[in-house]
Amino acid sequence: xxxxxxxxxxxxxxxxxxxxxxxxxxxxxxxxxxxxxxxxxxxxxxxxxxxxxxxxxxxxxxxxxxxxxxxxxxxxxxxxxxxxxxxxxxxxxxxxxxxxxxxxxxxxxxxxxxxxxxxxxxxxxxxxxxxxxxxxxxxxxxxxxxxxxxxxxxxxxxxxxxxxxxxxxxxxxxxxxxxxxxxxxxxxxxxxxxxxxxxxxxxxxxxxxxxxxxxxxxxxxxxxxxxxxxxxxxxxxxxxxxxxxxxxxxxxxxxxxxxxxxxxxxxxxxxxxxxxxxxxxxxxxxxxxxxxxxxxxxxxxxxxxxxxxxxxxxxxxxxxxxxxxxxxxxxxxxxxxxxxxxxxxxxxxxxxxxxxxxxxxxxxxxxxxxxxxxxxxxxxxxxxxxxxxxxxxxxxxxxxxxxxxxxxxxxxxxxxxxxxxxxxxxxxxxxxxxxxxxxxxxxxxxxxxxxxxxx
Amino acid sequence: xxxxxxxxxxxxxxxxxxxxxxxxxxxxxxxxxxxxxxxxxxxxxxxxxxxxxxxxxxxxxxxxxxxxxxxxxxxxxxxxxxxxxxxxxxxxxxxxxxxxxxxxxxxxxxxxxxxxxxxxxxxxxxxxxxxxxxxxxxxxxxxxxxxxxxxxxxxxxxxxxxxxxxxxxxxxxxxxxxxxxxxxxxxxxxxxxxxxxxxxxxxxxxxxxxxxxxxxxxxxxxxxxxxxxxxxxxxxxxxxxxxxxxxxxxxxxxxxxxxxxxxxxxxxxxxxxxxxxxxxxxxxxxxxxxxxxxxxxxxxxxxxxxxxxxxxxxxxxxxxxxxxxxxxxxxxxxxxxxxxxxxxxxxxxxxxxxxxxxxxxxxxxxxxxxxxxxxxxxxxxxxxxxxxxxxxxxxxxxxxxxxxxxxxxxxxxxxxxxxxxxx
Numbered sequence: 001x002x003x004x005x006x007x008x009x010x011x012x013x014x015x016x017x018x019x020x021x022x023x024x025x026x027x028x029x030x031x032x033x034x035x036x037x038x039x040x041x042x043x044x045x046x047x048x049x050x051x052x053x054x055x056x057x058x059x060x061x062x063x064x065x066x067x068x069x070x071x072x073x074x075x076x077x078x079x080x081x082x083x084x085x086x087x088x089x090x091x092x093x094x095x096x097x098x099x100x101x102x103x104x105x106x107x108x109x110x111x112x113x114x115x116x117x118x119x120x121x122x123x124x125x126x127x128x129x130x131x132x133x134x135x136x137x138x139x140x141x142x143x144x145x146x147x148x149x150x151x152x153x154x155x156x157x158x159x160x161x162x163x164x165x166x167x168x169x170x171x172x173x174x175x176x177x178x179x180x181x182x183x184x185x186x187x188x189x190x191x192x193x194x195x196x197x198x199x200x201x202x203x204x205x206x207x208x209x210x211x212x213x214x215x216x217x218x219x220x221x222x223x224x225x226x227x228x229x230x231x232x233x234x235x236x237x238x239x240x241x242x243x244x245x246x247x248x249x250x251x252x253x254x255x256x257x258x259x260x261x262x263x264x265x266x267x268x269x270x271x272x273x274x275x276x277x278x279x280x281x282x283x284x285x286x287x288x289x290x291x292x293x294x295x296x297x298x299x300x301x302x303x304x305x306x307x308x309x310x311x312x313x314x315x316x317x318x319x320x321x322x323x324x325x326x327x328x329x330x331x332x333x334x335x336x337x338x339x340x341x342x343x344x345x346x347x348x349x350x351x352x353x354x355x356x357x358x359x360x361x362x363x364x365x366x367x368x369x370x371x372x373x374x375x376x377x378x379x380x381x382x383x384x385x386x387x388x389x390x391x392x393x394x395x396x397x398x399x400x401x402x403x404x405x406x407x408x409x410x411x412x413x414x415x416x417x418x419x420x421x422x423x424x425x426x427x428x429x430x431x432x433x434x435x436x437x438x439x440x441x442x443x444x445x446x447x448x449x450x451x452x453x454x455x
Numbered sequence: 456x457x458x459x460x461x462x463x464x465x466x467x468x469x470x471x472x473x474x475x476x477x478x479x480x481x482x483x484x485x486x487x488x489x490x491x492x493x494x495x496x497x498x499x500x501x502x503x504x505x506x507x508x509x510x511x512x513x514x515x516x517x518x519x520x521x522x523x524x525x526x527x528x529x530x531x532x533x534x535x536x537x538x539x540x541x542x543x544x545x546x547x548x549x550x551x552x553x554x555x556x557x558x559x560x561x562x563x564x565x566x567x568x569x570x571x572x573x574x575x576x577x578x579x580x581x582x583x584x585x586x587x588x589x590x591x592x593x594x595x596x597x598x599x600x601x602x603x604x605x606x607x608x609x610x611x612x613x614x615x616x617x618x619x620x621x622x623x624x625x626x627x628x629x630x631x632x633x634x635x636x637x638x639x640x641x642x643x644x645x646x647x648x649x650x651x652x653x654x655x656x657x658x659x660x661x662x663x664x665x666x667x668x669x670x671x672x673x674x675x676x677x678x679x680x681x682x683x684x685x686x687x688x689x690x691x692x693x694x695x696x697x698x699x700x701x702x703x704x705x706x707x708x709x710x711x712x713x714x715x716x717x718x719x720x721x722x723x724x725x726x727x728x729x730x731x732x733x734x735x736x737x738x739x740x741x742x743x744x745x746x747x748x749x750x751x752x753x754x755x756x757x758x759x760x761x762x763x764x765x766x767x768x769x770x771x772x773x774x775x776x777x778x779x780x781x782x783x784x785x786x787x788x789x790x791x792x793x794x795x796x797x798x799x800x801x802x803x804x805x806x807x808x809x810x811x812x813x814x815x816x817x818x819x820x821x822x823x824x825x826x827x828x829x830x831x832x833x834x835x836x837x838x839x840x841x842x843x844x845x846x847x848x849x850x851x852x853x854x855x856x857x858x859x860x861x862x863x864x865x866x867x868x869x870x871x872x873x874x875x876x877x878x
Contacts, residue, residue: 008521012549087728091729096807111811144744296516300516358523365528374814
C-alpha cells in the first residue's frame with residue numbers, strides 16, 4: 001500500500017445479516033410455493049416460474065417463435081376479461097403483470113401492494129387457466145413481436161450475443177436467441193392454446209412470494225387461488241448442452257460500425273458444481289468488477305473501452321464464463337490482445353492474496369445488497385428454483401466462497417479462463433479490422449447474418 | 456431524519472433505518488449538464504469521471520478497491536441539475552466511505568494523464584450508448600434541441616468530441632473550484648446508522664474542508680412556447696421509425712402541486728396495458744410497436760428543475776405515418792382534457808405510482824438517493840417520503856387540467872426516420 005493510504009479508516013466489526021425465514025410447500029397440483037416474510041416496505045414481490053424449454057433441437061426454432069408470441073398474448077384476455085380488464089385488476093393493487101422468457105422458462109412477475117395479494121393471485125390463476133388467445137389480438141401481437149425482433153437485431157449487443165450463442169451451441173436449442181420473423185408470422189392462436197395446455201403446468205413450476213406478508217396466510221391465499229390450476233403434461237427441461245470445441249475467431253461484419261463488440265464465452269461450473277466458488281472469484285479478479293485486471297488494463301490504463309466485464313451465467317443445462325467489451329474500432333485488435341493476455345495471466349500465474357480477498361468480500365457484500373430488497377431476493381430465489389435449488393443454497397454458497405484458496409482460483413482459471421478454451425466473436429466493421437485481427441490467429445469473416453431482409 | 460450544516464456550508468442529512476446492516480453514503484453537488492458553458496459541452500459528465508481518478512490521499516484505482524474490497528458498490532451519475540456520487544456498503548465500512556468522499560471533495564487528483572484517459576473512456580461511453588446503436592440519441596439528446604431555446608436546455612449534455620478533446624486540466628481545476636465547494640453539496644446518509652456516532656464521523660472527515668464561495672443557482676427556466684416546433688432526424692442504424700412529442704409542464708419546484716397532476720397524467724397515459732395510449736396506439740388501432748410517456752429528461756420527475764417536458768415516445772411500423780401517430784396522441788389527450796378522468800381509473804394509477812415509489816424506497820441506496828435529490832432540488836429531503844401521499848391526494852380535476860396544458864398548439868415534435876434499411 002502506498003503511504004497515502006495511511007489515513008484510510010479500518011473497517012468496523014461486521015454486523016450479522018438477518019436470517020431468512022422460508023416457508024416451502026408443494027400444492028396437490030404440484031406447484032411449489034416459496035414464501036419469505038421480510039421487514040421493509042409494504043409490498044409483495046411475486047415470481048411464477050414455469051419451465052418452458054424446447055423439447056428437441058428440431059422443434060427449437062418454432063418453439064422460440066411461439067414462446068415469443070405467447071409471452072405477450074397470454075395477457076390478451078380470458079373468457080371473463082379482455083386485456084385491459086386484466087391489467088386494471090392488477091393495477092388497482094399497484095401491480096403490472098409482466099411475462100418474460102429465456103431458453104428455460106416463462107416468468108410471470110409483478111410487485112403489488114400488500115392488501116392485493118389474494119386478488120392478484122386470483123387474476124394470475126385466471127390467466128393460467130383461462131387465457132383465450134383471441135385470434136385478432138394474437139395477429140396484432142405477432143406483428144408487434146416481429147417488429148420488436150427487427151429492432152432488437154439492429155442492436156450490436158444482440159447481434160454479438162446471438163452470434164456467440166450460435167457458435168457455442170450449434171444445433172442445441174440454446175443457440176436460438178431470437179426467433180426468425182417468418183416463424184413468428186406463422187404463429188396461430190390454435191398453436192398457442194395447445195402450447196399453453198401442454199406446457200403451462202403447475203407441476204415443475206415455482207411461485208415465489210417475498211415481502212411484507214404473513215407466511216401462513218400467503219400459503220393459504222396461493223392454495224385457494226391456484227389449487228384449481230391443473231394440467232396433464234409434464235414439465236420439459238432443456239436437453240444437455242454439450243459445447244463445441246472453440247473454432248477460429250469469428251468476425252461478424254457490421255459495415256460502418258464505430259465500435260467493435262468483443263465477446264468470448266465458454267463453459268463454467270453449474271450451481272451445484274464444487275468448482276463454482278473458485279470460478280466465480282477468478283471471474284471477479286479477471287473482469288467481474290471495477291477493481292479487476294481487465295478494467296484496470298483496457299479502461300483505466302488504455303481507454304479502449306467504457307465497460308469491459310466478465311461474468312458467470314447459468315442456464316438450466318449449461319453454465320457460461322463470458323467476457324464482453326465494446327471497444328473503439330481502431331483499437332479492436334489491441335483490445336482483443338489485452339483481453340487474451342489477461343486471461344492467460346489468470347490461467348498461468350497465481351492471483352495475489354489481496355486480490356482474492358477483495359473479490360471475495362465484494363461478492364459476499366454484493367450478494368447481501370442484492371438480496372436486501374424484496375425484488376432482489378424474490379428474483380434470486382426464483383432463479384435458484386430453476387436449478388432445483390433451495391433457498392439454503394445461498395448460505396452454503398457464501399460459506400464455500402469463504403473457503404476458496406489462491407491455488408483453487410488458479411486451478412479454476414486454468415480450466416475455465418484459458419484463452420484457448422473460449423469461443424470468440426467480434427462484431428465490427430470488417431473493412432477496418434479484418435487486416436489486423438489475423439495477426440492474433442485465424443479469423444473467419446461472416447456477413448451480418450442477423451439481417452431479416454438483407455438490404 | 457436528522458439534518459445539520461457544517462461551518463464550511465456542507466448540508467448533511469441522516470436518514471437512519473437499522474433493519475438491515477447496510478449503509479448508503481451519497482454526495483450530491485448542485486452542478487449538472489445545464490451549468491456547462493458554451494464550448495464545454497459534456498464537461499459536467501467528464502468531470503464526474505475525473506472524480507474517480509484518485510484524490511490527495513487515494514491513488515488511482517484505490518477508490519474503487521477500498522469500496523469494493525469492503526463488500527460495497529459505488530457509482531456516480533450526471534444529471535441536468537446535479538451530479539452525485541454514492542456507495543452502498545456493509546455498515547462497518549461507513550467511516551471508510553466518509554473518508555473517501557471527503558478526500559475527493561477536498562482535493563481530487565486531476566492530472567493530464569488521467570484527463571486524457573477519461574476523455575477516451577467517455578468517448579467509448581458515448582459510442583456504446585449513442586453512436587453505435589439505433590435510437591441512441593432519441594429522444595433525450597435530440598428533442599430538447601427542438602423543444603427549448605436556451606443553450607442550457609438545448610445542448611448535448613454528453614458532449615461533442617471536439618469539446619471533450621479540447622478540455623484541459625485547467626478547465627477541470629476551475630470547474631472544481633467553482634462548483635465543488637462544500638456549500639454547494641448535500642451529504643445524505645441512510646441505513647444502519649447511529650446518529651451521534653455518524654455526526655461525529657461526518658464532522659471529523661468533512662469538517663476540515665475549507666469553505667469556498669458558492670455559485671448562485673443558474674436560472675434554467677424559459678418562457679413557455681407559443682407555437683408548434685418540429686424537427687426531423689435520420690437514424691441510419693434504425694430499422695423502424697419513431698416519433699417523440701414534448702410539452703412544457705409546470706415548474707417542478709415552484710409549482711409542485713400543479714406539477715403532480717402532470718406526473719399522474721404521464722402514468723395514466725402510458726403505464727401498462729390499462730393505460731390510454733397503450734390501449735389506443737398499441738392494441739386498438741395498432742399504430743405502434745411500443746409507447747411510453749415520462750416527465751423529466753431521464754424519467755425521474757422529482758429530480759429536475761424548470762424548464763422540463765412531458766415526453767411521449769412512440770415506435771411505430773414504417774407503414775404508419777408519424778402524422779397519424781401524432782394525431783392519435785393529441786386525440787387521446789384531448790379526450791382527457793374534454794371529459795376528465797374517472798375516480799376509479801385515477802385511483803388505480805395512484806396505487807401503481809405508490810407501489811413504484813415504495814419499490815424504489817425498498818433499497819437503502821434508492822431511498823437515500825431520493826432523499827438527497829429532494830434536499831438538493833426541492834430543499835426538503837422529507838418530500839421524498841411524502842410523495843406517495845401527495846400523489847394519492849391529487850383529485851381527478853387536476854389531471855384534467857394537466858391534460859389541458861398539453862396543448863397541440865405548443866407541442867414540440869421530433870420525427871425519427873429510419874434510413875438504414877434492415878441491417
